Amino acid sequence: xxxxxxxxxxxxxxxxxxxxxxxxxxxxxxxxxxxxxxxxxxxxxxxxxxxxxxxxxxxxxxxxxxxxxxxxxxxxxxxxxxxxxxxxxxxxxxxxxxxxxxxxxxxxxxxxxxxxxxxxxxxxxxxxxxxxxxxxxxxxxxxxxxxxxxxxx
Numbered sequence: 001x002x003x004x005x006x007x008x009x010x011x012x013x014x015x016x017x018x019x020x021x022x023x024x025x026x027x028x029x030x031x032x033x034x035x036x037x038x039x040x041x042x043x044x045x046x047x048x049x050x051x052x053x054x055x056x057x058x059x060x061x062x063x064x065x066x067x068x069x070x071x072x073x074x075x076x077x078x079x080x081x082x083x084x085x086x087x088x089x090x091x092x093x094x095x096x097x098x099x100x101x102x103x104x105x106x107x108x109x110x111x112x113x114x115x116x117x118x119x120x121x122x123x124x125x126x127x128x129x130x131x132x133x134x135x136x137x138x139x140x141x142x143x144x145x146x147x148x149x150x151x152x153x
Contacts, residue, residue, distance in 0.1 A: 009065035019053035097146035104139035
């Protein structure tokens with residue numbers, strides 16, 4: 001295995017963890033909201049991020065690597081903080097949407113950073129770019145929902 005392949009696998013595994021963190025975070029948010037529309041949005045985003053992780057895992061396997069299968073410790077700690085915060089705010093939708101946006105900000109940063117690598121194989125770059133475009137759409141949707149929830153307060 002070349003150094004470039006090893007670097008690509010490491011980068012893809014970082015994105016897998018980011019996606020797994022997003023999946024777990026959106027599932028957690030769906031459980032905490034009382035708003036049916038938001039529950040649907042959060043559940044849909046959880047499914048999307050799970051599919052993104054699976055796609056990245058397949059890419060790692062094709063490159064001959066061992067794919068990540070779990071969330072990161074930082075993501076686990078953040079979700080724990082979210083649980084505490086949600087309990088204190090009474091599962092306020094604005095607070096939940098703020099946390100969703102914060103998670104999407106992390107994903108945006110990770111994907112943007114990945115795309116800066118010039119040594120990425122073209123097939124990996126295409127997948128990462130497609131998923132990054134999805135992260136941007138998710139972020140914009142979450143931000144719009146948050147702004148709408150703030151205006152309704």
